[in-house]
Amino acid sequence: MPSGRIDRTNRLTQNRSGACGSSSADFMHLVRLLFDDSKAYAARFDGNCSPYTLCAIPALLSSWRCLVVEYASWWPTDRATLQILAEAGDFPRMLERLGVGEPLRTEALLLNEVRNEIIHPAHLSTGTPDNLPDYLRPLKDRGLLQTTGCSDSDYIFLSQLCSHSLFAWAARVTRDLAECLLCSDSSKWLALKDFLGNYEIDVEE
16 A cells, blocks of 8 residues: 555646635634634633644645645646645745745744644653753744743643744744745736635734
């Protein structure tokens, strides 16, 4: 039996029969529902604690990937982009292809690493006094994590990601990435610009 990865890769690189649609919008509908629940949950506690972030961040980047596939598949088809998505290291390569500049590029790479930490948990000791991997410290420095405020005693790592502020930041970064993508090809912008509305969330970051 062929692996799921091979089948997914072939769907991107081969012309097959059947139906497809705008799944990026479906993921963002889910994200909006999660955001409302996250905001309400946080308000009942300290204003920031939110377990919803753990499922929202993977959904946000899945939506963006769907949007890339949809945009690349729209006529004229961008086979080079679809090929990038079929290979390892596709996320940073897509940022490069789209010419994503700073500070959005660094934010996007951090967001992707948070997504990786969530879907590939390695939630053992980090070796740091505050239980946060050092490479994600820029998020804490910006006040985006759930924290006790103590530099030598903090929540365990994944609990620090349970933050409504982090959710709001992730939604804004994803929206900005969507705009970069949709503006990247003037021949497609008029046809697909309304897709950006799916990513508009009043995050009050």
